[in-house]
Amino acid sequence: MERQLFINGEVITANGNDDIAEAVAVEDGKIIVVGSTSDILKLRKDGASVTDLAGRTLMPGIIESHIHTTMYGANVLSVSCKDPAVRTIDDLLERLKEQAGRVPEGQWVRAWGFNETSIEDRRFPTKEELDRVTDKHPVMVVRACGHISAVNSRALEIGGLDNDSPDPEGGSLGRTPKGELDGRLIETAHMDLYQLAAHTRDEIREAHRVASEHFAEYGITAIHDATGYGIENVEALREDAEGGVISQRVYAMVGALNKPDEVVKHYLSRDIRTGDGNERFKYGPVKVFLDGSSSGPTVWTTEPYTSDPENYGVHYLSQDELDELFIPAHEKGWQLTAHAQGDAAIDQLLNTIDKALALHPREDSRHRIEHAGLARKDQVDRMKQLGAVPTPNPAFFHEYGDGYVKNYGKRAEGMYPLASYRDAGVTATLTADCPVTDFNPFRGIHSAMTRRSPSGKVVGGAECIGLLEAIRCCTINAAYSGFSETETGSIEPGKFADLTILDRSLINADVEEIPEIRVDRTVIGGETVFERAKAVVQP
Template sequence: MADIVFLHGEVITADEQNRIVEATAVKGNRIVAVGTSEEIAQYIGPQTSVIDLKGRSLLPGFIDSHLHLSAYGIDKLGVSCKASHIESLNDIFRDLREKAAGLPQGNWIRAWGFNETKIVEQRYPTKEELDEISTEHPIIIIRACNHISVANSKALDIFGINKSTPNPKGGIIGRKDGGELTGRLIETAHFQNAQKVTYSEEEIIRAFELASADYIAAGITTVHDAGTNDPNIFRKMQQAVQNGQIKLRIYAMVCTLDNPEAFIENMMAEGVKTGVGDDRFKIGPAKLFTDGSSSGPTIATRKAYTSNPEDYGILYYTQEELNRRLGEAHKQGYQITAHAQGDRAIEMVLNCIESALKAHPRSDARPRIEHAGISEPDLIDRMKRLGVVPIPNPAFFREYGEGYVHNYGKRVNWMYPLRSFFESGIISAIGSDNPVTDYNPLIGIQAAVQRKSIQGIEIGGEQTISLLQAIRAYTWNGAYASFDEHQKGSIEVGKLADLVMLDGSLLETDSENISDLSVEMTIINGDVVYQS
């Protein structure tokens, strides 16, 4: 007899045939039956919990294939520049002052989600404006893309940055014409210093708990964590899973936001590689950053930005450096991946993957490309030939779409091109990149089938995909991206009982209203971990 039975519903299996059935049964942590309500009723015993779906949708637990769990959790402890009342810099400054008033002198004041295009001033705050809030507290405001920040004088002192500090490779320290600091830190200048923003042990654990709870309430059962601020947080995340403070399954990329190559080298020296772990916490790919932010904009492109004929973006590595660092990880048995947004960066990563596979052939390496932003036809052809798994972020169109049109022009038709991926037979998995954008998978699914901004502007509409394709990219494809398609990602007999129940029929909901649906129940490993 089953422990839980779901009857009379819209069970979207996401299996190879994309079957839609009525019912399923769970015993322990596994799915034991899938079929009609009549067939599944045979599994009902005296102790079975019977859930009448009444036409509501039951899906495999959502797999977000690219987000930053610790960064989002830490953000929740700071000031949100995405809060509904934020319309101007003064609104942000007011919240920062309130935060400062309640903190002991010297404690960090952190704000996140800033976007200069969303406020009335249409500009970044200055170092001097942040100094007016406090010179006794270090203050940092992190842009929504998480690749740029603005700091006050106290924070810059802690970072060891002054007027004579040179730009780091792959980054820019903002300066006025006379050389005075603006407080702005771009790309590696940001990443190198963000890790110096300190958190207490209690803050880190609380951040993990907050992020885990929010993700689970949205129906996410597995996350591919795309990098932490430092190796200590990576290890604490593993411990938090073991201690039950994080209830999600985690596929953890070997990446720190600053100096990821050193972290990869240390992990390789310890003999750790992709696949080590269990079904709750497993080591994922070795990951580097090759270029910047699509909304920054700082991505590396083959042609100049439409908005600036002098701008081609920022690259972190030469081709030789990238080949050497990720090539060695591939040789040691790692799945390899890289953050690559612009077509120039994507081309470099494909060159690296091709070189690595040629030097050390492996039949099922499944190299990934995180974001794969501007993936034009020649790059898609190479991805197919090399067996690359791209991880696009369609929800970006909702929040940043108009900026993409402004900065990249007609290239938006090849940004996160899910339809072309599907038509080429490429298995691509969707990630939110939270906290860069909303983690809600239903927002991501709606964005994939519509490609519209919040203002309703269609961005490269020929790359929309069907609803079932979007669901698959958020479930089975995500499992494939972590070599777990035989364990999860679809509702099939023998697979892990990771499930999400919605408050209505997803297939009967108009595409404009997909994100209005809510999660009523989330099950991980056969246990109900969230119920509305």
């Protein structure tokens, strides 16, 4: 691979000192020198390419530490409720009818990203409305949080659900005042049917291809996949990463949206550990769900919701059940993690981590907490004590912040507390949990700096962090959360040349410009995987 020189830029290294350099030299897929333009030009040799950055930012590739690759790609191929043209339920129904006209009879018609709080009707579509879309296809409209859906009668039949069906443990079936099913499926009820609506392998391969292309366009060079459809999905990620369908490096959590404990048990029975794999794909932590959605809202809390004094959310596993699953996994060498949004769920996971470390001491286990939405100050201190790594979602404020204030009251000001993590010395990442919200990393960086809701309200300004801190969260900190900080996450000699070139200076950009910043070029291991426009390359 030829030597590549990048000069005259704003090189955000994300190294231990947050140094800003001018230029970088790359050879054989790795960074060899970081320094001044004059120093780098001394390394020029026959056949080397020279890219004049002309003041633009060169930064480490973004590491998305919690993303649902398969779900996002599949969503792109279905109806998007986040399309600005979908303002009413009638708009959605029309799009679903168009989709039904293109889908073979009997196959699923899907929509994603629905949010009853932002659509004009302020409600879910009814079963009867979805029945009028088509009687030849099952229809599923998935809420933006991924924990709730609305379906038609054909879909209910496939799930074996009728008016006499009881609510499943950890979920519920929406009903009319007369007790009849209205088509809404909440938490476990949704997950159960979602599993039955699984995509074919060819559909998944195409979903991975599309998702990878979209991620590269936004400078994402590595993904920590948060799972979707079970064992087959984990192995499809491995096959497609190693086969080049997915260009990003993949660190795959081992679990599923539905019955994740069964997936975890399957992998515990095999001779596999966290970190096994290669440069393209590695197995990550074992993962389960402990509670629900922050925007649903269905998170498990120690105090009732401000919006509903009788509601404490939902939870999936008892403390004993989690201990029995995760302590052996820890002993066997796995990293542990769980979807834990509410403070009650966070307590439960921290209890298990504490017991696992006491019973089977292990240095540098880096057990994770996915989301850790309503983390209390005492829990932040406990994360530091146990070496736990949270993966917060400040980008959620941009889409769901007003709902947080309504549902959680004063507690919303301390959600996703990046400043508290920094002050306590807790290594935290920054993630969008796509497709729950926009995966644009610069939207996430902006939200970490502003914590602004859709109405413009700043939700907990004391937890805002600065630009370079936010960049570290989605680069070197994210690498740390996947044990890859010696290979990726910063621009330093010896590391993989996973790089992102922006269309301007990020440091000199106005804060309000940040979400609009575009990526000109994305490089993984020295190879360009996306280029918006030809850079200025000197012969």
